[in-house]
Amino acid sequence: MSESYDVIIIGGGPAGLSAAYSAWENGAKKILVIERDRELGGILQQCIHNGFGLHHFKEELTGPGYAHRCMELIKDKPEIETLIDTMVLEITQDKTVVAVNPKKGLLELHAKTIILTMGCRERTRGAIRIPGERPAGVFTAGAAQRMVNMEGYLPGKKAVILGSGDIGLIMARRMSLEGCKVEAVLEICSFSNGLTRNIVQCLEDYDIPLYLSHTIVKIHGSERVTGVTVAKVDERMQPLPGTEFDIECDTVLLSVGLIPENELSRGLDLKMEPLTSGPVVDQRRETSKPGIFAAGNVVHVHDLVDFVSEEAEIAGKFAALTAQGMLEGELKHVEVTTGDGIRTCVPQRLSLPEEGETLRLFMRVGAPEQKVRLEVTSGDTLIVSKLLPFAKPSEMIALNLPAEKTKLISGDLKVALKREA
Amino acid sequence: MAVEKRALTCIVCPKGCAMTATITDGLMTELTGNSCPRGKKYAEEEILAPKRMLTSTVRVLNGELALLPVVSKSSLPKGRILACVEELRKITVLAPIAEGQVIVTNILGLGVDIVASRSMPAAEKD
Numbered sequence: 128m129s130e131s132y133d134v135i136i137i138g139g140g141p142a143g144l145s146a147a148y149s150a151w152e153n154g155a156k157k158i159l160v161i162e163r164d165r166e167l168g169g170i171l172q173q174c175i176h177n178g179f180g181l182h183h184f185k186e187e188l189t190g191p192g193y194a195h196r197c198m199e200l201i202k203d204k205p206e207i208e209t210l211i212d213t214m215v216l217e218i219t220q221d222k223t224v225v226a227v228n229p230k231k232g233l234l235e236l237h238a239k240t241i242i243l244t245m246g247c248r249e250r251t252r253g254a255i256r257i258p259g260e261r262p263a264g265v266f267t268a269g270a271a272q273r274m275v276n277m278e279g280y281l282p283g284k285k286a287v288i289l290g291s292g293d294i295g296l297i298m299a300r301r302m303s304l305e306g307c308k309v310e311a312v313l314e315i316c317s318f319s320n321g322l323t324r325n326i327v328q329c330l331e332d333y334d335i336p337l338y339l340s341h342t343i344v345k346i347h348g349s350e351r352v353t354g355v356t357v358a359k360v361d362e363r364m365q366p367l368p369g370t371e372f373d374i375e376c377d378t379v380l381l382s383v384g385l386i387p388e389n390e391l392s393r394g395l396d397l398k399m400e401p402l403t404s405g406p407v408v409d410q411r412r413e414t415s416k417p418g419i420f421a422a423g424n425v426v427h428v429h430d431l432v433d434f435v436s437e438e439a440e441i442a443g444k445f446a447a448l449t450a451q452g453m454l455e456g457e458l459k460h461v462e463v464t465t466g467d468g469i470r471t472c473v474p475q476r477l478s479l480p481e482e483g484e485t486l487r488l489f490m491r492v493g494a495p496e497q498k499v500r501l502e503v504t505s506g507d508t509l510i511v512s513k514l515l516p517f518a519k520p521s522e523m524i525a526l527n528l529p530a531e532k533t534k535l536i537s538g539d540l541k542v543a544l545k546r547e548a
Numbered sequence: 549m550a551v552e553k554r555a556l557t558c559i560v561c562p563k564g565c566a567m568t569a570t571i572t573d574g575l576m577t578e579l580t581g582n583s584c585p586r587g588k589k590y591a592e593e594e595i596l597a598p599k600r601m602l603t604s605t606v607r608v609l610n611g612e613l614a615l616l617p618v619v620s621k622s623s624l625p626k627g628r629i630l631a632c633v634e635e636l637r638k639i640t641v642l643a644p645i646a647e648g649q650v651i652v653t654n655i656l657g658l659g660v661d662i663v664a665s666r667s668m669p670a671a672e673k674d
């Protein structure tokens with residue numbers, strides 16, 4: 128193995144693999160993907176349900192099936208090397224990657240460009256502070272998913288799931304199929320963050336009740352979970368006294384959100400965005416540090432892996448072109464800010480050439496909306512607007528800005544919702 | 549005449565219309581709440597012959613992992629999903645397995661094959 132590369136990619140999940148393929152397509156000659164797990168594919172390997180790939184591969188795939196497709200794309204290409212079982216410890220300012228591998232020991236690798244594709248991890252009980260002792264039987268939904276789908280263990284016989292995001296819903300069905308009774312799914316918000324399809328096919332199909340505006344106020348049991356106390360919450364998500372009731376269970380699964388995994392990015396001192404918990408990127412997915420790119424769930428948590436691949440292909444392309452010194456010319460930098468109704472938007476800044484550049488904005492709304500107009504403005508100029516019949520926080524909105532429109536951008540860009548009269 | 553009302557959520561598009569179907573002797577005779585004809589088609593199917601894809605796992609011996617994820621080649625009658633899962637519980641396969649390899653042919657005579665959704669290399673011997 129070599130010590131210097133055109134592009135080094137940190138993380139071998141769907142983002143890393145898609146980035147590697149795109150870097151290869153765009154002419155990079157020496158590409159390395161580093162993965163800490165024992166195989167490539169990332170979290171998709173444990174997401175055995177289907178529904179992946181409709182946009183990207185034009186066919187409905189399971190998680191492992193999607194990972195397989197991504198792996199097929201990079202296999203047998205001498206320009207792409209992969210290194211599994213390898214943990215990156217540090218990335219230095221001069222783009223040296225320090226990593227450890229059980230067979231090769233400590234590695235110091237140099238790159239012209241680096242793509243961060245470390246993905247995200249789950250919020251834990253500690254992160255949401257549920258009172259009670261610390262009995263066995265409390266798992267994050269993803270940890271339970273790995274046990275059930277890859278290791279062959281069932282976490283318990285009677286479960287309550289906190290959080291109605293997609294992983295929680297998928298696990299409600301999965302646990303039911305494997306013989307665990309799922310007593311309830313609790314959601315602190317007044318709406319679910321999961322896809323409607325999952326509410327229907329994972330909860331309604333198995334007669335599992337979904338309690339909106341409810342949360343766990345206490346977990347009972349000292350050795351093992353014996354039950355939970357649940358309460359209704361008010362608009363500020365505070366438990367309402369007098370609404371408590373108990374549910375008996377031996378297992379609590381937490382599906383309470385995902386956080387981009389950015390220890391390495393912080394070490395690099397990249398500019399971060401508090402709302403997405405990811406690095407600030409431009410439309411080419413370049414971070415605040417030239418030559419360091421980022422894509423996928425490490426930038427912002429996606430609901431569709433297809434968009435992860437799309438974003439990673441952008442990063443792969445521009446990392447490859449940068450490594451080959453093929454990007455020249457002055458760029459105009461503008462910030463993308465969010466206004467009324469829009470919670471987050473990626474990219475957060477644009478680096479535009481004179482002739483403009485075709486790009487896509489990925490946004491999330493703060494609350495469910497109906498019949499709103501999404502407007503992208505630069506100063507007084509309306510760049511693009513689109514009518515949204517409905518929008519949900521759980522479903523990312525993608526908006527195309529063609530090059531001839533981005534050419535018109537003079538100052539900072541603002542994305543906001545305008546309510547129809 | 550048996551008349552029944554059933555609440556359904558349309559999953560055809562992200563709007564997720566909450567619909568109410570009136571079912572008379574097993575047939576849908578009225579539907580409210582749908583915003584477009586696709587909702588009606590969906591409701592009819594859900595009432596007459598609901599179908600679901602099945603994803604689960606089977607035990608694998610000599611593999612890198614203890615379990616092999618599997619998927620039905622097409623959708624199965626919703627009412628038979630649990631029976632299919634029971635059937636898969638009885639199955640043990642031997643690695644190596646290739647992605648797409650048929651694990652169960654024509655499960656429970658329903659005309660659908662169950663296939664491996666990933667490849668499973670044989671475990672490396674130390």
Ligand code: SF4
Pocket residue numbers: 558559560561562563564565581582583584585586587588
């Ligand atoms: S009825 Fe039409 S608009 Fe409503 S969810 Fe179904 S497909 Fe969408």
